[in-house]
Amino acid sequence: MPETAESEVLGHTTPPTAALYDVIARRRDVRAEFTGEEVGEDRLLRVLDAAHRAPSVGMSQPWDFVVVRDPAVRRTFRDHVATERETFAASLPEERRGTFATIKVEGICESSMGVVVTHDQARGGAHVLGRHAIADTGLFSTVLAIQNLWLAATAEGLGVGWVSFYREEFLRDLLAIPEGVRPIAWLCLGTVSHLETVPDLERHGWRARRPLAEAIHHESWST
């Protein structure tokens, strides 16, 4: 990152821009590296406050955060996820099934806690500014909050792992989430031994990253 001029001026100071890029680059989707130690309430609140500062359509702030530490609840969820893992494995061609077998998909019980992020499309009333033409912008707002949470946790030296091998109805029942509120993610959050430098799915030969240049178009899709 060409922050040279500022770095020269500030000496040992980390320029804020470089600090952000460093967090974005170090962030990983964590499964195997959780150590399960306690996370202090101050640290957890800073991470949730970062999530809560996300932009949202019509300032509807449609998210909620359910913090789950109870080991019994987490074991129940982990067992459900194990079943869904088998469902996915059974759908794979044989050579992919072998690669998938080496990949850990969750750290539900090993992490310090679960943070379940939910979405309430009714938040903000009947006239949410900016949502009349695209209903999903409500949902998008909740997802923006998740990325803030993820980066804040990374900066705090914590790890986050998004678990998506579950049925929404199962998670809704498990946490008594009311009808009309949708569970969006189970995030494993907690202390970690380290963060890997290469994403798990790349290390295990599941998939390679796409070059940035392929994702950029100019003026229209075809150029």
Add this chain to the structure above:
Amino acid sequence: MPETAESEVLGHTTPPTAALYDVIARRRDVRAEFTGEEVGEDRLLRVLDAAHRAPSVGMSQPWDFVVVRDPAVRRTFRDHVATERETFAASLPEERRGTFATIKVEGICESSMGVVVTHDQARGGAHVLGRHAIADTGLFSTVLAIQNLWLAATAEGLGVGWVSFYREEFLRDLLAIPEGVRPIAWLCLGTVSHLETVPDLERHGWRARRPLAEAIHHESWST
């Protein structure tokens, strides 16, 4: 932020964690503050690279970025948005209509460029790891990339404004986006005079922010 110990050790250094929290707090959804100057390719690439480093389900990286600078295309889109603004205004009760009339909803032509973020659910093939139970996790991945982009732009001293007063079919036709690829956002991106410290919708009396404590639950939704 209780970064006191680190701050004392590092003297004038901005601790990386505080730098991230500062960017998250300063980020605004910009409409009126765009100045329309050129943004260098290096700076744009750093912002798009940050977006491209977002997590994605099964490492599918389902996003693309269409950079739109052409003034004629932007005027066409702005006119469409103006029509949708009227549609929304007409749906409002009278007292809300008065408040809404004072709120600017886009800076399409005043910004330095548009960045249209799209989502391709076919990216990653038939067996996207982590998506079999929740199809929307593909869409969620694209939205995570948008928040990385937003924070990177803020750190770079740029502004971002998400425009959502449009019909997806209109934007698809305007930029020749193929069937099967969904436009997710028109982001106005560019140089700004400043960032407001209070969100527009709060300053204009549209809606107040929700206290964080109301969004946090413990062990289940009802607690």
